[in-house]
Structures are given as C-alpha cells and as structure tokens.
Amino acid sequence: MRKQIAAANWKMNLTHPEMVQLMDQLLDNAPSLNAEQEVVLAVPFLYLEAVRQRLQGMSGYRVAAQNCHHKTSGAFTGEVSAPMLASMGIPDCVIGHSERREYQAESDALLAQKVDRCLEAGIRPIFCCGEALSVRETGTQNAFVAEQIRAGLFHLSPEALSGIVIAYEPIWAIGTGKTASSAQAQEMHEAIRGVLAEQYGAHVAGQIPILYGGSVKGSNAAELFGGADVDGGLVGGASLNATEFRQIIAALK
Numbered sequence: 731m732r733k734q735i736a737a738a739n740w741k742m743n744l745t746h747p748e749m750v751q752l753m754d755q756l757l758d759n760a761p762s763l764n765a766e767q768e769v770v771l772a773v774p775f776l777y778l779e780a781v782r783q784r785l786q787g788m789s790g791y792r793v794a795a796q797n798c799h800h801k802t803s804g805a806f807t808g809e810v811s812a813p814m815l816a817s818m819g820i821p822d823c824v825i826g827h828s829e830r831r832e833y834q835a836e837s838d839a840l841l842a843q844k845v846d847r848c849l850e851a852g853i854r855p856i857f858c859c860g861e862a863l864s865v866r867e868t869g870t871q872n873a874f875v876a877e878q879i880r881a882g883l884f885h886l887s888p889e890a891l892s893g894i895v896i897a898y899e900p901i902w903a904i905g906t907g908k909t910a911s912s913a914q915a916q917e918m919h920e921a922i923r924g925v926l927a928e929q930y931g932a933h934v935a936g937q938i939p940i941l942y943g944g945s946v947k948g949s950n951a952a953e954l955f956g957g958a959d960v961d962g963g964l965v966g967g968a969s970l971n972a973t974e975f976r977q978i979i980a981a982l983k
C-alpha cells in the first residue's frame with residue numbers, strides 16, 4: 731500500500747513559544763501510526779532542528795522544510811540548500827507551493843532543478859501542483875496540472891520518481907475555506923496518476939502518494955481522504971491547531 735500522509739504546512743506562522751506549545755499539544759499522547767501512515771511537519775527553517783529533535787524516535791513522524799534553493803551552495807544570501815538540510819537530518823522538503831510559485835515567481839523549470847537538488851541530497855520532495863480559479867472556470871484544470879507535473883518531474887528516472895510525494899492543491903481552495911468536493915479531489919488525483927502511468931507505467935504511478943491540499947479540516951478530512959487516489963492531505967491553517975490536526979491524522983486511511 732502507498733504511504734498515507736498527513737502533512738502540516740505551518741507557512742510563516744508561530745513564534746517560538748507558540749511553536750513549543752503546539753508541539754506539546756500535538757505530541758502529548760501523540761496519535762500512533764500504522765506502518766503505512768506518516769505525519770510530516772513542514773516548518774520554518776528556524777524551527778527545523780527543534781522539531782526534528784522532538785520527533786526523534788517517533789515512528790512515522792517526519793519534519794520537512796518548506797523550500798530549498800535550486801543550487802547546492804554559493805553566493806545566495808539568505809537561502810538554504812538541499813545539502814544543508816540533508817546534513818541537518820531533514821528528510822523531506824516541500825517544493826513548488828503555489829505561494830512560492832506566485833510570490834517568488836518560481837517557474838516549472840526552476841522547480842525541476844529544486845527537485846533534482848533534493849533527490850541528489852537524499853531528501854524526499856513533496857511536489858505541489860494545482861490550478862487557479864480562472865483555469866478551473868475554463869475547464870482546463872486537468873491539462874494545466876498535467877503540464878506542471880510534466881515540466882517539474884518528467885525528467886526523472888522511474889527510480890527517482892518513485893521517491894517523491896505529490897500534493898495537489900487547487901489555488902482557489904487554499905486558505906479560502908472553499909474545499910474541493912471529494913469527487914473533484916478524486917477526479918484530479920486519478921487524472922494525475924493517469925499522467926504518471928502514461929509516462930512511467932501503472933506500477934510506478936501506483937506507488938506515488940498524492941495528497942490533497944486546500945482548506946482541509948478535521949470535519950472534512952475523512953470524506954476527502956476517502957477517494958481511492960487521495961493519499962492524505964497537505965494542510966495549512968488547520969495544522970496550526972493541535973485538535974484539528976489530530977482529527978486530520980485520525981482520518982488517514
């Protein structure tokens with residue numbers, strides 16, 4: 731069975747005391763996971779080490795960076811590289827979140843390089859894709875997302891592709907309270923798996939966890955995760971509340 735993953739994206743939230751409090755609440759009698767389930771916490775760079783230490787020895791719990799640079803090192807003031815993350819024991823990194831695509835003008839070509847830097851360093855990329863409302867309104871969302879997948883990932887070998895996680899996050903559902911229906915999520919996830927299968931075959935495509943993101947909450951997670959191709963969620967706002975996020979973990983297949 732593919733991994734089923736509840737991934738938190740804290741974004742640029744939480745002061746240090748707030749982070750400590752959230753971790754205390756989350757890890758007090760922490761939900762136990764079965765062998766196929768994972769919890770990933772994508773946290774600001776500053777908190778990676780503290781969170782990594784707190785999760786040490788907890789089976790299935792992983793820490794992730796929210797971004798990394800597309801070069802391995804050099805004169806890039808303020809940036810953090812994939813080899814740096816790897817050297818600090820960080821196993822996962824979110825790549826291509828729509829907020830970075832939009833506010834930092836990250837292109838598909840740049841994201842393909844970031845994916846490469848992660849894989850070279852032994853870091854698992856959580857590769858984000860998803861369409862804006864204007865795209866969905868024209869009914870071209872499947873082609874749009876397929877192109878993001880092709881441009882960001884299709885240079886990879888089947889072995890390399892097998893090591894990634896995809897997060898489908900329709901931009902119109904991120905932080906808006908508007909969730910895709912479970913049917914819309916399943917339809918897109920099936921389409922993404924189909925695109926992967928065309929290029930890499932059904933076996934490889936069947937191994938890739940595809941997470942849904944966009945206003946996932948404790949109250950809607952079980953329904954969203956019910957789709958056959960929905961392997962959990964990437965969660966922003968609700969991951970900042972321990973009760974909500976624990977409900978989301980409990981909704982994993």
Ligand code: PEP
Nearest residue numbers: 904905943944945966967
């Ligand atoms: C996200 O930032 O990845 C996200 C899905 O945010 P939210 O859950 O708040 O919509």
